[in-house]
Amino acid sequence: MSPLISRGFGGRRRRDVDPARIPPGQYVVDDFPVLSAGPTPTVSLDQWTFSITGAVDEPASWSWEEFLALPSEEIRTDIHCVTKWSKLDTAWKGVSVDVLLEHVDTAAEFVSAFCDGGYTTNLPFADVTDGQAWVAYEFDGEPLEPVHGGPARLLVPHLYFWKSAKWVRGLELLDHDEPGFWETNGYHNRGDPWKEQRYWSD
Amino acid sequence: MERLAPQPAPLTWRVATLARLQPETSSATTLILDVPEWPGHLAGQHVDVRLTAEDGYQAERSYSIASAPQDAHLALTVERIDDGEVSPYLTDELHPGDQLELRGPIGGYFTWNAADGGPLLLLGGGSGLVPLMAMLRHRAAAKSDAAATVLVSARSWEDVLYRDELATHDDHGVTVRYTLTREQPPGWAGWAGRVNLEMLRELGADPGAPLRVFVCGPTGFVEHVADVLVQLGHDPHRIKTERFGPTGG
Numbered sequence A: 001m002s003p004l005i006s007r008g009f010g011g012r013r014r015r016d017v018d019p020a021r022i023p024p025g026q027y028v029v030d031d032f033p034v035l036s037a038g039p040t041p042t043v044s045l046d047q048w049t050f051s052i053t054g055a056v057d058e059p060a061s062w063s064w065e066e067f068l069a070l071p072s073e074e075i076r077t078d079i080h081c082v083t084k085w086s087k088l089d090t091a092w093k094g095v096s097v098d099v100l101l102e103h104v105d106t107a108a109e110f111v112s113a114f115c116d117g118g119y120t121t122n123l124p125f126a127d128v129t130d131g132q133a134w135v136a137y138e139f140d141g142e143p144l145e146p147v148h149g150g151p152a153r154l155l156v157p158h159l160y161f162w163k164s165a166k167w168v169r170g171l172e173l174l175d176h177d178e179p180g181f182w183e184t185n186g187y188h189n190r191g192d193p194w195k196e197q198r199y200w201s202d
Numbered sequence B: 001m002e003r004l005a006p007q008p009a010p011l012t013w014r015v016a017t018l019a020r021l022q023p024e025t026s027s028a029t030t031l032i033l034d035v036p037e038w039p040g041h042l043a044g045q046h047v048d049v050r051l052t053a054e055d056g057y058q059a060e061r062s063y064s065i066a067s068a069p070q071d072a073h074l075a076l077t078v079e080r081i082d083d084g085e086v087s088p089y090l091t092d093e094l095h096p097g098d099q100l101e102l103r104g105p106i107g108g109y110f111t112w113n114a115a116d117g118g119p120l121l122l123l124g125g126g127s128g129l130v131p132l133m134a135m136l137r138h139r140a141a142a143k144s145d146a147a148a149t150v151l152v153s154a155r156s157w158e159d160v161l162y163r164d165e166l167a168t169h170d171d172h173g174v175t176v177r178y179t180l181t182r183e184q185p186p187g188w189a190g191w192a193g194r195v196n197l198e199m200l201r202e203l204g205a206d207p208g209a210p211l212r213v214f215v216c217g218p219t220g221f222v223e224h225v226a227d228v229l230v231q232l233g234h235d236p237h238r239i240k241t242e243r244f245g246p247t248g249g
Helices: A064-068 B087-093 B126-141 B163-169 B197-203 B219-231
Strands: A049-054 A060-063 A073-080 A085-096 A110-115 A120-124 A134-139 A153-155 A168-174 B014-023 B028-034 B046-052 B058-064 B074-079 B099-106 B120-125 B148-154 B174-180 B212-218 B239-244
Touching: A060 A064, A064 A134, A073 A134, B028 B087, B028 B099, B046 B074, B058 B074, B058 B126, B074 B087, B074 B126, B120 B126, B120 B219, B126 B148, B126 B163, B126 B212, B126 B219, B126 B239, B148 B163, B148 B197, B163 B174, B174 B197, B197 B219, B212 B219, B219 B239
Parallel strands: A049 A168, B120 B148, B120 B212, B148 B174, B212 B239
Antiparallel strands: A049 A060, A073 A085, A085 A134, A110 A120, A110 A168, A134 A153, B014 B028, B014 B099, B028 B074, B046 B058, B046 B099
16 A cells, blocks of 8 residues: 555655664654653662573673673664654663673573563564674763663664663573563564564564 | 464554544644544554655654544544644644544553453643543443542643543542642642642552552653652552653654
8 A cells, every 4th residue: 555645744854864864654853752661660789780591501690890890882873762763873881792691602592681670572692692782881971861771771773772671680591582571562573673663563 | 374373453554534623722632533444442552643745755653542442433632742743734734534544553551441440540741641531431431430540730721631521530430630730720729730749649549559550641750750659659560651752743
C-alpha cells in the first residue's frame, strides 16, 4: 500500500541534519527524553556490582571501583528510541563489553541484560561483541544521571535504545533466547532501527 | 510462511477517517476516528500516527488512546505543541472526513483491563491523563466495581482535560482529586502546586493494599510522583509509569 498523502502537510525537515543519519520514522531531538516503565531505582555505589553470569566457566564480577579501573573508551554515537526520537552525536564513556568478556570462555549465543528494578532485555551475543556495545557510566563528561540509567547503563547504539538497558547490573550469557521486558510486551525481539523493527510483527 | 503459534494481528498501517473533532482545552483536541477493522485495544495503549507530505517525506508520532475498548470510535486526545511538527496539523489542519494513517494498538505494559481488578491509583499530569481516562471509561463501560482513586495535576482549571466527564465518574467508586500547579480559580477548594507527599498521603491509597498504580505525564511529574510513592512505602513493582519529555510534536 503506498502511503496516504496528508493533504496540506508540509512537514518540517531539519536542514541541519543529514537525512542519511535518520532511520525511517524517526525525528531528531536536541534534548534527552526519559522513558522507563517504573520508578527510577536507587543503588548505593558500595553495593553496586557488575556481573557476567550464566553459561560461563567462571562468573565474573566487578565492584564500582574495579569497574572504573577497567580500560574505558569514549564513544560518540547517534541513538534512536523506539518512541521516534533520535539524538545525534551523543558522547559517552564506558567499558566495552569485549573487555568484560575478555577472560570469559563461553559458547553462549544470546545475552540477557539484567538491571536494578527488575528490567531485562535480550540480545544476540553477536550484537554486543566486536565493538558494538558498552557499559556506559558517563554522559557528556558527567556521571550518568539516574533518570538516564546511572550509575551505569548498557549502550548498544545500533539497536533501538530500549536495548541499552538502564541501571544495568550484569549480563547473563545464554544458549537460548529469552525475550526481555519490552520484548514480551509487544516490541520487536531485535529492534534494528534501520529496518524499523519497532513491534513484534515488523 | 505458516505461523506456529497464534499471534495478535500484525501492526499494519490503517487508514482512519476523522469523524469529528472535540475541543478539550485551549491546547488539546480529541480526534474521533473511524478505523475500519480496528482489532480492539486495551485501556492504556497507544497508536502511531504517520503523516506523509506530497514529496514523500514522512513524520510519525505516538498518541495515547483516550477511548474505552468498548467505544464505537477510536479517540486520540492530542496536545498541540506550538512548534511541533505533527500535533498542530492534527489539531488545526485536519477536518472531518479527512483521512489519516495509523497503526496499533501498541504497548502491553501500561494497560488495565477490568478483569485485572483494582484498586486503582491513577496519577496524571497534563495530557498524561489521556491513557488514564481510557481506563476510567473502560471501567465504567465494563461496569467494573474496582475502586479508583485519581489525582489530576494541571496548570489551571482550564487546562484540565475531560473536566465535565471526570465529574460524572466521581462518586461511582471513583474519587477524583485535583491539584492546579500555576493558577487556581477564586474559591478553589482543591490542592494547589506540585504533587507532594502530603497530597499523596491524603489521597488515602494504602501502600499496603494490592494497588495497581499508573502514573503518566511529563518526565518531571512522573519522576517526582513515582519517587514520592516509593517514599510512602508503595511497592515499586506495582507502579507503572509512562513518561513523555518536552519534545513531542
